[in-house]
Amino acid sequence: MQDETGLLETFDDKVAKEIKIEPRDWMPENYRKNLIRQISQHAHSEIVGMLPEGNWITRAPSLRRKATLIAKVQDEAGHGLYLYSAAETMGITREEMVDQLLTGKAKYSSIFNYPTLTWADIGAIGWLVDGAAIMNQVPLCRTSYGPYARAMIRVCKEESFHQRQGFEILLTLCRGSNEQKDMAQDALNRWWWPSLMMFGPNDDNSPHTAQSMKWKIKRFTNDELRQKFVDICTEQAKILGLTIPDPELKWNDEKKHYDFGEINWDEFWKVVNGDGPCNSERLAARVKAHEDGKWVREAASAYAEKRNRNN
């Protein structure tokens, strides 16, 4: 049996050689803790993320849009499941994670604490929120923990339509009446900055980044991904003919990147710490869904018991 130092060396060596860490492998306690936190937060985000969009399923403007939106929200439920299962391979139970979410102990992506006021918001969410999520998730397909990486591959494959359906919604609105285009612009105005916040605090202010990079949980820093997102979206906005609500947004020919304005970090921390426009509404909706689903869980176990007796 190797001692702790030997085990740590083997672990570090695997990470360095891009060999995935699998559930039965020895891993440092902090690696496990850090990943449980990240994967469960990611799972919670998928689950809570169903709420702002679910708000528009019954009011989608056509059957095509409605079917698409249902398919997207269904996917998010599935993605929550893949991620909870990946976290469970690290020794935390589903009940513990659900409990952490429902008691407000766990965090989820702050973006879902903003309201969806108009149909154009569904387009903006697909384009920007899913766009930012994909930007984060693609490198996670190569993350060092095997079950997480495999879950992300599946998630990314399934999500490839999410962003496109959002962009298509906005494109349709932008080619429509003046009122429709205004609605699209208004959605962009409200969702742009919260989307940039999705990448998290600046690198020098992000407590987990350095260690996560060292362990190859993360492959790029928050600021690197945010910059990439700004560069890509600025070009895409031109196709829509919409204006990104940032007066400081400007091409920097020296850096070959867009410069952009400072995020309102006060707002960021306020929403992270529970004081966003919809934090309490989202949590209340999750608690209610969990309580309302209690009879279904009880009925399922009663039915299983009955079948067992009859066998």
Place this chain on the structure above:
Amino acid sequence: MNSDEPLWEIFIRSKQGLDHKHVGSLHAADAKMAIENARDVYTRRMEGVSIWAVESKNIHASNPDDAASMYDPANDKVYRHPTFYDLPDELKHM
């Protein structure tokens, strides 16, 4: 081989990072021996880095005869695929 020995389904992970994949089955008296036998049968050429043995009776499978009705709901949902959406060619990185 004692025919009372239960049947085990064997799954091999060929490389860290990849899924365990079903490779076949064998009889063994217990789980430990099933893994040892699987090593001898299925990994003689370094095919694996990890073995799972699951007693066959613990595998519950769907009925292939039900396939038509089972998978029918996905049939007409072409909008789950990215190519369904009509977007301009100049749109990059999406």
